């Protein structure tokens with residue numbers, strides 16, 4: 001086990017406020033199957049924290065454990081500042097909301113009736129007003145009187161979100177909130193998450209949509225039974241991929257070695273296609289003008305010079321490819 | 330966090346709403362009492378004016394037994410559905426993510442079954458009484474039906490028998506893996522207390538106010554104990570995952586031995602690089 005317990009090594013958030021979630025060496029086993037193991041991280045208040053990983057990585061089990069639905073096998077955690085114990089369950093649940101993978105609505109009840117149940121369970125006094133606001137937030141006011149059984153998957157997902165909004169949670173767990181949604185509905189859910197962030201709600205988001213995680217999350221964690229990486233998306237990119245420039249010329253360079261070695265800051269280069277080159281550089285912004293000058297001096301016809309962008313997806317694939325244990329279960 | 334009647338009420342309200350929209354439950358609620366109404370009425374009407382008091386009395390006792398089957402059987406079927414049904418619909422997980430306590434959930438569900446079942450039983454009982462008074466040709470039948478011990482027994486036993494069936498039904502439901510098994514077991518569960526009622530009805534014990542009260546007290550105690558047992562059986566983790574948290578993880582299998590945890594690369598926030 002790592003002896004290093006500095007904040008960086010434990011995946012702690014950048015903020016100075018007391019964290020919304022602290023997870024310390026948490027493990028959950030079902031019999032002899034390990035759902036997740038030795039997971040430690042913390043999430044700052046108001047942070048949107050992405051929780052990524054392949055199918056069966058233990059994401060849903062982590063959400064259920066932190067949501068007091070199931071007990072961890074070992075390790076400790078605190079949720080919304082309350083230590084995670086079964087006795088504290090009701091107290092924790094008062095301050096959080098969980099939207100499970102499957103929204104689980106009563107199909108024979110209307111949207112409003114479903115929400116009325118949960119407003120009651122949170123002992124809300126002005127339930128009607130709250131339900132109205134929640135429906136408004138997810139753009140469902142017009143469907144308030146429809147039976148949930150008659151709603152499409154996307155609409156049901158939104159009812160689930162409205163339900164999660166009812167108790168004004170400090171921490172909101174969203175388990176794949178956009179799975180199966182069309183691009184417009186996805187964007188609406190994403191906007192909602194942005195809205196939550198603006199209101200200071202801590203969001204714990206599991207998703208398989210990496211571009212969504214990249215766009216929405218302050219930090220992301222990669223889980224594959226154990227925690228593999230935690231950090232800001234741009235930091236992860238930098239960590240896993242050396243920074244590089246892609247140069248494209250009209251015709252192949254006669255002596256690429258001479259050209260690129262004359263530019264300061266180029267560490268190495270490799271051809272990519274007939275007249276395209278990827279340069280490993282220390283600082284793309286400062287090196288690009290140098291490379292341009294060198295190319296022009298060598299009489300090359302430059303088509304483009306651009307900084308190579310790696311998406312979070314590249315990070316993900318890189319991690320999973322490097323991972324001997326990442327076989328699908 | 331304390332027991333909350335608001336949360337209990339929310340569960341109860343939802344249960345009653347769901348029942349009203351569930352064709353299976355509406356049909357059961359409508360048909361079962363009708364069946365149990367017809368049998369006593371036929372018995373009562375068939376006793377002619379010349380039938381002896383003792384024979385009439387016995388027939389009436391049999392009628393009471395039939396009248397108590399409905400409140401025992403109906404809740405068993407519905408209660409058995411309660412927890413497994415929610416689990417199959419996927420609605421249990423969201424419920425358990427709220428501050429709802431298991432006692433609130435279980436009592437809300439139980440009251441949701443008791444109120445309609447006992448209400449129906451009382452209505453059936455009242456209809457039988459009124460019909461007997463208006464149409465029965467045998468005067469002994471009318472007086473036997475109107476006996477204090479009989480009326481007391483019906484009033485006390487209907488909810489208490491319902492309570493028994495509900496707790497056993499919910500208990501089975503909380504542990505059963507599918508709805509049909511739960512309902513079959515639930516139906517069987519209503520037999521033991523009914524057997525005792527049958528013994529009373531068929532004069533193995535002589536019915537009396539004292540006996541009714543004693544038996545009612547026994548049932549009440551049984552109901553309270555059952556409620557405790559069922560609450561204890563209600564294991565959140567098992568309901569969510571199908572496995573109990575209590576089960577100790579065994580070594581071996583996929584679990585690596587201690588000390589083999591992989592090194593985890595981590596990147597901290599901007600303040601510490």
Ligand SMILES: Nc1ncnc2c1ncn2[C@@H]1O[C@H](COP(=O)(O)OP(=O)(O)OP(=O)(O)O)[C@@H](O)[C@H]1O
Pocket residue numbers: 030033034035036053054055056057058059060061062329569570571572
């Ligand atoms: N109730 C259970 N009993 C036994 N094993 C379980 C149970 N629930 C989950 N697991 C196992 O734990 C592991 C993690 O499952 P989990 O559902 O948390 O994954 P996930 O990351 O949410 O996957 P997905 O992306 O497919 O939703 C899997 O190997 C799964 O088979």
Ligand SMILES: [Mg+2]
Pocket residue numbers: 059060061101175
């Ligand atoms: Mg999952």
